[in-house]
Amino acid sequence: MFFGKKHKVLVVDDDEDMLSLLKKILSDSKYNVLQASNGKECIEKAKEFSPDIIIMDVMMPELDGIATILKLRSHENTRSIPIIMCTAVNESEDEIVARNLGAVDYVRKTPQMNELIARLERFLNQ
Amino acid sequence: MKKQNLPGKDMSNQNSQRIENIYHKLLGSIMALSYYTDKNNLRATMIELIDLIIQELDSDNQLFLTINNHRSDKDYIFAHALNVCLVSVRLALRLGFDRDRIRDLGYLAITHARKDMGYPEDLSEKIRPDKEMDEIIRLADVYDAITHPPSYRNAMLPMTTLTEIINSDSLFDPQLIKLLIKEIGFFPKGSWVQLSSHEIGKVIRVNKGSSMHPLIEIHIDQKGNYLKERKVIDLSKNRFIHVTRPLTGEEIDKLTYS
Numbered sequence: 304m305f306f307g308k309k310h311k312v313l314v315v316d317d318d319e320d321m322l323s324l325l326k327k328i329l330s331d332s333k334y335n336v337l338q339a340s341n342g343k344e345c346i347e348k349a350k351e352f353s354p355d356i357i358i359m360d361v362m363m364p365e366l367d368g369i370a371t372i373l374k375l376r377s378h379e380n381t382r383s384i385p386i387i388m389c390t391a392v393n394e395s396e397d398e399i400v401a402r403n404l405g406a407v408d409y410v411r412k413t414p415q416m417n418e419l420i421a422r423l424e425r426f427l428n429q
Numbered sequence: 430m431k432k433q434n435l436p437g438k439d440m441s442n443q444n445s446q447r448i449e450n451i452y453h454k455l456l457g458s459i460m461a462l463s464y465y466t467d468k469n470n471l472r473a474t475m476i477e478l479i480d481l482i483i484q485e486l487d488s489d490n491q492l493f494l495t496i497n498n499h500r501s502d503k504d505y506i507f508a509h510a511l512n513v514c515l516v517s518v519r520l521a522l523r524l525g526f527d528r529d530r531i532r533d534l535g536y537l538a539i540t541h542a543r544k545d546m547g548y549p550e551d552l553s554e555k556i557r558p559d560k561e562m563d564e565i566i567r568l569a570d571v572y573d574a575i576t577h578p579p580s581y582r583n584a585m586l587p588m589t590t591l592t593e594i595i596n597s598d599s600l601f602d603p604q605l606i607k608l609l610i611k612e613i614g615f616f617p618k619g620s621w622v623q624l625s626s627h628e629i630g631k632v633i634r635v636n637k638g639s640s641m642h643p644l645i646e647i648h649i650d651q652k653g654n655y656l657k658e659r660k661v662i663d664l665s666k667n668r669f670i671h672v673t674r675p676l677t678g679e680e681i682d683k684l685t686y687s
Contacts, residue, residue: 367582370575377596396506397582399541400574403567405600 309335310427313354315345315371316389317363321412325358328416332424342366346374349381356427358419361390361397369397372404385426389419444491451485452495452511459507459539479518479535483528486519493519494618494635496573505579512577514538516569520608524561534562541566568594568601568609588615588675614640621676621684624662627651629676636665641672648684 312334314325322338329336337352339345341363349357357375361368368388375381387408388401398409407426410419458478465471485492496512517538521531533556558566575590585593591610594601614635616622623629628651634644642664649655664670 362581365583367578369578369582370585373571373575373585373590373593373597376598376600377593379598382598382600396509396579397574400570403570 309333310356311335311337311352311354312423313337313339313345313348313352313357315339315342315357315359315363315368317341317360321360325416325419328420329423332420342368342371342374345371346378346381349375349384350378353380354384356423357384357386358389358423359386361388361401369400369404372401372406376404387419387422387426448485448491448495451481451492455482456504456508456511459511460504463507475536475539476532479514479532479539482514482518482535483522483531486515487522490519490612490635490637493612496577502580509573509577510539510541512573513541513566513569516572516609517565519612520565520569520605523608523612530562533558534565537562538566538569541570564602564605568605571601572609572613586675586677587613587617587620591615611638611640614643616641616643616672616675618643621681622672623674623676624664624670625673626670630659630662633661636663639665642668643672645672 312329314322314329314336315338316322316325317340319340322340326336326338337348337354339348343366345357345359346366348354359368359371363371366374368390372386372388375384375386385407386401386405387410388397388406389410389412390397391412401409408422410422413419455478458474462471462474462478465474482492493515496515514535518531518535521534526534537556537558572590572594575585576587578584591606591613594606595610614632616632616635618632618635620632621629622632622645624645624647628647629649630645630647632643633646636642636644644661644663644665647656647660647662662670664672
């Protein structure tokens with residue numbers, strides 16, 4: 304990462320606590336953090352700000368994470384943004400479909416989010 | 430406006446019942462298979478199962494279309510595996526795959542990396558999926574996972590899903606998408622639609638080669654009244670009426686029955 308050029312990360316979750324936790328952790332790691340609280344907002348912000356990567360929850364009301372990936376893929380400006388799915392423990396059913404839709408990673412939510420940060424950094428610094 | 434009674438309705442009901450039974454039998458078998466411990470036995474039983482699916486899907490696509498009716502939490506992962514298999518096998522039959530390749534494909538579709546189903550991981554070691562098989566399973570997986578999600582996600586309508594899949598550019602092979610749309614139809618069996626006549630009805634059959642013009646059972650008339658005697662319109666024969674849009678999940682919930 305170059306000095307002064309922060310990666311833009313769009314974080315999508317309907318759980319406010321989770322959003323602020325992610326924002327705090329990621330801002331500390333010198334990322335530029337954008338937030339969205341549902342799939343619709345995610346698509347709008349992705350189009351507007353062209354983030355370098357999206358971290359998204361699977362389970363959200365109305366437009367869930369999986370449907371949102373498909374919608375992001377069908378828009379020219381958003382189709383190539385890498386996506387890491389972030390999920391609660393019991394949703395392993397969705398890992399295959401997330402990967403089939405081109406999600407780059409699928410990570411379980413933990414209180415420290417260590418794994419998430421590690422994978423995010425690994426991906427952005429490739 | 431010309432309305433038609435469906436000829437041979439009893440026979441068609443009987444066939445629907447038969448197809449429903451086959452689907453449930455297959456679902457039960459797939460669930461039971463996850464408890465098998467003898468690999469050879471499992472493999473043989475699985476091939477028998479897939480041969481039955483091939484036999485059913487080779488003659489017509491009614492079994493294939495039953496995937497739109499099913500979902501419960503308890504058997505989610507198994508129903509999804511079965512649906513992915515049905516979609517994959519049907520596409521492969523239309524593409525003219527030979528029998529052995531379809532068997533392999535069906536087998537991979539049922540077990541498609543769902544290790545949590547309990548099947549031994551190395552069971553499919555001898556099957557080498559080629560790129561075409563991979564693409565078919567990937568498309569079938571995405572279509573079914575989005576139109577028939579687990580209970581914590583919302584279902585997207587088949588027509589919306591297919592449209593998004595078309596727009597997703599290079600994510601899927603365009604020829605496969607085209608074939609899937611042809612097979613499923615934009616308005617699959619069991620879906621609710623509004624017609625240009627302002628009537629509301631349920632799709633009871635998809636006409637072969639005319640996916641935009643299914644057979645509709647009218648439940649609600651132009652004025653919003655529920656019909657005591659439902660009428661059936663075949664849109665492939667009545668070109669004055671067409672489907673204007675599918676009902677949303679919310680609208681379907683508001684119907685007094687479904």
